[in-house]
Amino acid sequence: MTDDLCKAGIMIEELSKKTSEQAGSGEQIRDGAPIMEHVVAANLPTKYGKFRIHGYVNRLNGEHHVALTMGDVGDGRPVLVRVHSECLTGDVFGSAKCDCGDQFDAAMRMIAAEGRGIMVYLRQEGRGIGLINKLKAYALQDQGMDTVEANVALGFPPDMRDYTVGAEMLIDLGAKRLRLMTNNPEKISGLEKYGIEIVERVPIETKHKSASDAYMKTKKVKMGHILKTY
Numbered sequence: 001m002t003d004d005l006c007k008a009g010i011m012i013e014e015l016s017k018k019t020s021e022q023a024g025s026g027e028q029i030r031d032g033a034p035i036m037e038h039v040v041a042a043n044l045p046t047k048y049g050k051f052r053i054h055g056y057v058n059r060l061n062g063e064h065h066v067a068l069t070m071g072d073v074g075d076g077r078p079v080l081v082r083v084h085s086e087c088l089t090g091d092v093f094g095s096a097k098c099d100c101g102d103q104f105d106a107a108m109r110m111i112a113a114e115g116r117g118i119m120v121y122l123r124q125e126g127r128g129i130g131l132i133n134k135l136k137a138y139a140l141q142d143q144g145m146d147t148v149e150a151n152v153a154l155g156f157p158p159d160m161r162d163y164t165v166g167a168e169m170l171i172d173l174g175a176k177r178l179r180l181m182t183n184n185p186e187k188i189s190g191l192e193k194y195g196i197e198i199v200e201r202v203p204i205e206t207k208h209k210s211a212s213d214a215y216m217k218t219k220k221v222k223m224g225h226i227l228k229t230y
């Protein structure tokens with residue numbers, strides 16, 4: 001997921017710090033009391049193959065997040081992982097404004113091809129600003145702003161995503177050494193802070209779409225994403 005405000009990554013350090021202070025999450029982790037509670041696991045057959053779906057609840061704010069796993073992901077071997085932030089417009093509606101849906105699809109196929117891996121699906125729409133604010137930013141983009149300018153115009157930093165939740169879910173699943181599928185270097189440092197080792201960055205290059213061209217260029221130039229095509 002990577003919408004026009006879908007997600008990416010400037011100022012993550014700063015923000016994670018702020019979020020931790022606000023929510024006490026940093027303290028909670030240091031105290032050994034995780035925020036995320038693993039409340040349920042069930043089989044989930046999909047068009048990509050057979051997964052297990054794990055439901056987590058954030059004990060601080062009640063938010064729900066899920067992880068899909070295939071194979072034995074807790075055996076200590078490096079595991080293929082995608083940490084994907086929800087993008088309703090891209091994941092479900094097939095929006096051409098971003099590459100989120102394509103990245104989700106590519107990651108699910110890569111996990112299925114290996115027969116082992118984890119898709120962490122974080123319900124932090126619009127790089128954490130929420131669905132309605134994301135749509136407001138789209139409206140500003142209709143008037144010529146880029147994704148970063150639109151977020152700032154709405155009073156948000158370019159990226160409000162917090163990787164505490166994802167990191168805790170991965171640790172709970174026994175995955176501490178990752179082959180992380182991402183083009184976003186901030187995501188790597190975001191996870192490494194929690195003692196997770198990224199042994200390899202696995203790039204996800206999706207097909208070029210003219211409608212998302214400007215957005216992808218913004219991600220590359222303003223948000224430090226590693227993209228060969230743009």
Ligand SMILES: [Zn+2]
Nearest residue numbers: 003087090100
């Ligand atoms: Zn998106």
